Amino acid sequence: KQEVTQIPAALSxxxxxxxxxxxxxxxxxxxxxxxFRQDPGKGLTSLLLIQSSxxxxxxxxxxxxLDKSSGRSTLYIAASQPGDSATYLCAVDTGRRALTFGxxxxxxxxx
Amino acid sequence: DAGITQSPRHKVTETGTPVTLRxxxxxxxxxxxxYRQDPGxxxxxxxxxxxxxxxxxxxxxxxxxxxxxxxxxxxxxxxxATSSQTSVYFCAISExxxxxxxxxxxxxxxxxxxx
Numbered sequence: 001k002q003e004v005t006q007i008p009a010a011l012s013x014x015x016x017x018x019x020x021x022x023x024x025x026x027x028x029x030x031x032x033x034x035x036f037r038q039d040p041g042k043g044l045t046s047l048l049l050i051q052s053s054x055x056x057x058x059x060x061x062x063x064x065x066l067d068k069s070s071g072r073s074t075l076y077i078a079a080s081q082p083g084d085s086a087t088y089l090c091a092v093d094t095g096r097r098a099l100t101f102g103x104x105x106x107x108x109x110x111x
Numbered sequence: 112d113a114g115i116t117q118s119p120r121h122k123v124t125e126t127g128t129p130v131t132l133r134x135x136x137x138x139x140x141x142x143x144x145x146y147r148q149d150p151g152x153x154x155x156x157x158x159x160x161x162x163x164x165x166x167x168x169x170x171x172x173x174x175x176x177x178x179x180x181x182x183x184x185x186x187x188x189x190x191x192a193t194s195s196q197t198s199v200y201f202c203a204i205s206e207x208x209x210x211x212x213x214x215x216x217x218x219x220x221x222x223x224x225x226x
Contacts, residue, residue, distance in 0.1 A: 004153075034214060043201060043217040044154075051213075089153070098144060098169055099215060101154040 002027045002094050006102035013080055014110050021075040021105045023090035028068050031093045035064050035075050038087045038104070047088075048075070080109045114138055115218035117202050123224045130189040132221050134202030136182075141207035143185040144215065145169075145177065147198040154201065160185055161207065192225045199223070 003026045013019055023033070032051045036044040048057045048064040050073070056065040063076040073090055087106045091099035114137030124130050134143060144159040146169075156169030158177040166177050174196060176188045189196055202218040 031209070032213060036217075043219045044203075046214040046216065049214045091154075093213070096159075096167075098156045098159050099154075100156075101146075103151070103153040 002030075002092060002100045004090060004092055004100050004102035006088075006090060006105050008105060009103065010106040010108075012108040012110060015080060015082060017080050017109075019077050019080055019107075021077070021088050021090075021107070023073040023075070023102055025071045025073075025092050025100075027094060028071050029094060030068065031095055033064075033066055033073050034091050034093070034099065035062075035073075036089045036091065038089060040086075044089065077107075080107075082109045082111045085109050115202060115204055115216060117200075117218040117221050119221060120219065121222045123226065124192050125226050126193055127191050130192050130223065130225075132187045132189075132200055132202075132223070134185045134187070134218060136185075136204050138204060138216070139182060140204040140216075141182075142205040143179065144203040144205075145175075145185070145187045146201045146203065147171065148201060148220075149198050157187065157200075189223075192223075194225050197223060197225045 005024045007022045034049045035047040038044050050057045050066040061078040066073045087104040089104045091101040116135045118133045145157040146154045148154045155171045157175050160166045160179040178186045200221045203215040205215045
């Protein structure tokens with residue numbers, strides 16, 4: 001059974017810092033890995049999707065990497081801003097198109 | 112934003128009563144999903160659909176049933192609600208084509224409280 005772990009569970013940083021969120025998964029047989037953002041009381045917003053054949057994806061200040069063989073992904077946020085405060089979730093698709101999620105990292109960016 | 116609505120957005124019900132949650136999409140996407148989100152468990156898949164009348168079970172399907180009679184609507188029914196089904200329920204959709212556009216889009220969620 002696929003298990004997804006995210007470390008740390010919570011993170012507080014001052015504005016402007018670069019930061020890294022970590023995601024690990026137990027079964028390397030994945031089709032893709034996705035990063036989402038969730039604001040309190042809201043649904044999930046897709047940030048980045050990395051296909052299994054890719055090593056990384058970039059969108060603005062966000063960069064996600066994937067090392068499938070070691071079962072790891074990182075989400076790099078450059079020059080963090082208070083508006084980045086949210087919970088970040090990673091999820092893997094192991095072939096059924098339904099996703100297995102981690103529990104998330106709750107990020108607080110202090111002004 | 113993807114055109115996904117969920118109704119109701121909030122519901123309080125009593126143990127033993129049936130409850131139906133509705134997900135409606137305007138994107139004509141093939142795949143639709145129901146997840147529940149609970150503290151300490153993250154999001155877990157309940158059921159999903161890969162076409163009209165085509166559904167399959169997820170990780171936590173016991174006590175739930177689904178129906179999809181039209182592309183745009185996916186219903187989740189709690190046949191006899193229990194307190195353990197108190198949760199936030201999210202609907203999601205995806206095109207179903209493998210590749211860079213395979214991302215899932217989520218609805219705003221339904222908060223269900225079973226007393």
